[in-house]
Amino acid sequence: MSNLILSNSSPTRGDKTTHNGLKYKWSNQDILVDVDSWIIPQASNPIYPLTELSRLVRKVVAEGSFNNLLDIAKGVATTVLNLNDYISAVAVSVKVENPRQADADSTDYWGAEVFRYKGNI
Numbered sequence: 001m002s003n004l005i006l007s008n009s010s011p012t013r014g015d016k017t018t019h020n021g022l023k024y025k026w027s028n029q030d031i032l033v034d035v036d037s038w039i040i041p042q043a044s045n046p047i048y049p050l051t052e053l054s055r056l057v058r059k060v061v062a063e064g065s066f067n068n069l070l071d072i073a074k075g076v077a078t079t080v081l082n083l084n085d086y087i088s089a090v091a092v093s094v095k096v097e098n099p100r101q102a103d104a105d106s107t108d109y110w111g112a113e114v115f116r117y118k119g120n121i
Helices: 050-063 069-082
Strands: 015-026 029-039 087-097 109-117
Touching (some): 015 050, 029 050, 029 069, 050 069, 069 087
Antiparallel strands (some): 087 109
């Protein structure tokens, strides 16, 4: 993931946690969700358990009515930021494998990625 923030007061200051390869069913397809989050250094609860994040992402994917991968990524990012006071920023990548793998010139994955920080959700 590549995110460029042109600001001296970057919301990404702090410790970064990465949760890659969270796999869920959506619209009869397997999707992969990667979540990077930045923890506010002064937070009293600095570690977000992977199991809690996985349950939260699963709930968003299962209970949401999304039309596309970008909507899923936005929903996950907004939910993670709104439910956690100690997370200052989050990057969410959602991808699905292209079913046309037999074609050598086709794309392997389709995906969407969003970056959100407190103040722009």
